[in-house]
Amino acid sequence: MANAIVISSADTAELHPWKHATTFLLRHSAELDTFHEHNLVEDPEEADIILFGEMGECGAFAERVRAHPFYSRFPEKCFIFDSGDTIFPVVPGIYASLTEESYRPDHTRTGFYLYLIENAFITHRPMTGQEKRLASFVGSSVTHPVRNKIFALNREDVFMKDTSGHSTRMAYHGEPAERAQFWSEYADSIADAKFSLCPRGRGPGSIRLFESMKMGRACVIISDAWHANDGVDWDSFSIRVPESDISHLPEILEQNVDRAVEMGARAREEWETWFSEKVRFHRVVDLCLDICRARAGFGLRRRYYHLRHIALNPRRYISSKKDLYRNNGRIYW
Numbered sequence: 001m002a003n004a005i006v007i008s009s010a011d012t013a014e015l016h017p018w019k020h021a022t023t024f025l026l027r028h029s030a031e032l033d034t035f036h037e038h039n040l041v042e043d044p045e046e047a048d049i050i051l052f053g054e055m056g057e058c059g060a061f062a063e064r065v066r067a068h069p070f071y072s073r074f075p076e077k078c079f080i081f082d083s084g085d086t087i088f089p090v091v092p093g094i095y096a097s098l099t100e101e102s103y104r105p106d107h108t109r110t111g112f113y114l115y116l117i118e119n120a121f122i123t124h125r126p127m128t129g130q131e132k133r134l135a136s137f138v139g140s141s142v143t144h145p146v147r148n149k150i151f152a153l154n155r156e157d158v159f160m161k162d163t164s165g166h167s168t169r170m171a172y173h174g175e176p177a178e179r180a181q182f183w184s185e186y187a188d189s190i191a192d193a194k195f196s197l198c199p200r201g202r203g204p205g206s207i208r209l210f211e212s213m214k215m216g217r218a219c220v221i222i223s224d225a226w227h228a229n230d231g232v233d234w235d236s237f238s239i240r241v242p243e244s245d246i247s248h249l250p251e252i253l254e255q256n257v258d259r260a261v262e263m264g265a266r267a268r269e270e271w272e273t274w275f276s277e278k279v280r281f282h283r284v285v286d287l288c289l290d291i292c293r294a295r296a297g298f299g300l301r302r303r304y305y306h307l308r309h310i311a312l313n314p315r316r317y318i319s320s321k322k323d324l325y326r327n328n329g330r331i332y333w
Helices: 017-032 069-073 145-151 167-173 176-191 207-215 243-274 280-294 299-312 314-328
Strands: 003-007 049-054 078-082 093-095 108-110 133-139 158-162 193-199 218-222 238-240
Touching (some): 003 017, 133 145, 133 176, 145 158, 145 193, 145 243, 176 193, 176 207, 193 207, 207 243, 218 243, 238 243
Parallel strands (some): 003 049, 049 078, 133 158
16 A cells, blocks of 8 residues: 655646646546555655656656656655656656657556546447448558558558648647547547557557557557556457558458457456556556565666666757746756
C-alpha cells in the first residue's frame, strides 16, 4: 500500500484545463479505484509517491517538473506521468510514448494516453465478424513516414482517411456540431473494421491503440521503436508488424482474420484490466513502486539520466528552454 500525491507542474492559478487534465483524470480514477490499496493524499511528507500528471507541456526535458519545490525536496519520491509524444525521460516515471532505447526498469515504464477531451463516441462495440472492412486508419500522413506507406496500400477493403491539416483544428477548435461529426466518423471507422491500424506518429506510441482496445478491436501495432507495456497480454489481441513489412500488411491480416472477433474481445478485456478509469490510478502507482524496487541507487543515476539526454540532444534542449520562456515567461533549468 502506498500514499500518493497527484499534482501538475503547472501553476494551479492557471485555469487552462489542458494543463491540468492528466492530474484531474488520475485523481478521478483514484475516486473510482476498485483495488483500494493506494491512497490519495495531499501532504508531501506523508506521501510515498509524488506523481506529476503532465500533458507534454512541462518542457521536453521535464524542466518545469524539476523546478517544482516538491521535486527539490523529495526527488526520490517524484515521478512523472506524461502523455506527450516527444518528452525525454529525464525524470523517473511513466511515459505513453516510451522507446525501447529509453526503457529502464529502474527509471522508466510505458504508460498510456490521458486527455481531458476524449472522444465520447469511443465506446465498447463488440465485434460481430460482419464488419465491412478488413482494416481502417484515420489520421495524419505527415507525422511519420510509415504512415505514407500505409496510405500507399490503396486497398478497397482497407479504409483510410488522411486528416492532415484539419484534424487538430476540427477536433479542438471547430464548432460543436462539426467536432461531433468528426469524432463520430472517426469512431465508426474503427468499429466498421476487423482490424484497427495503429501506426506510430510523432512519437513511437499511438493513442489509437488504446482507443481501439477500448472499443474492442484487434489492434495492429506498427512501430519499431515503441516499448510495449509490461504485463499486458499483447499477443492475445494485437499483431505487431515491422515498419519494413507494410507492403505485406493485407496478407498478414488475411492470415489472422479468423481470429479477429476473439482478438477484439481480448482487447477490451485487457483495456479493462490495465487502462480503464477504475484501474488507472492503481496501475500507475504500482508502476512507480516497481521502479523504486528496481533501483540499486538513485542520486547518481538520476543525474546520469539528466545529463545523458541533454548531451545527446543539445539543440532540442535549447529549443525547449525557448518554448518554456515563450509560454511561461521564465527560464527553467
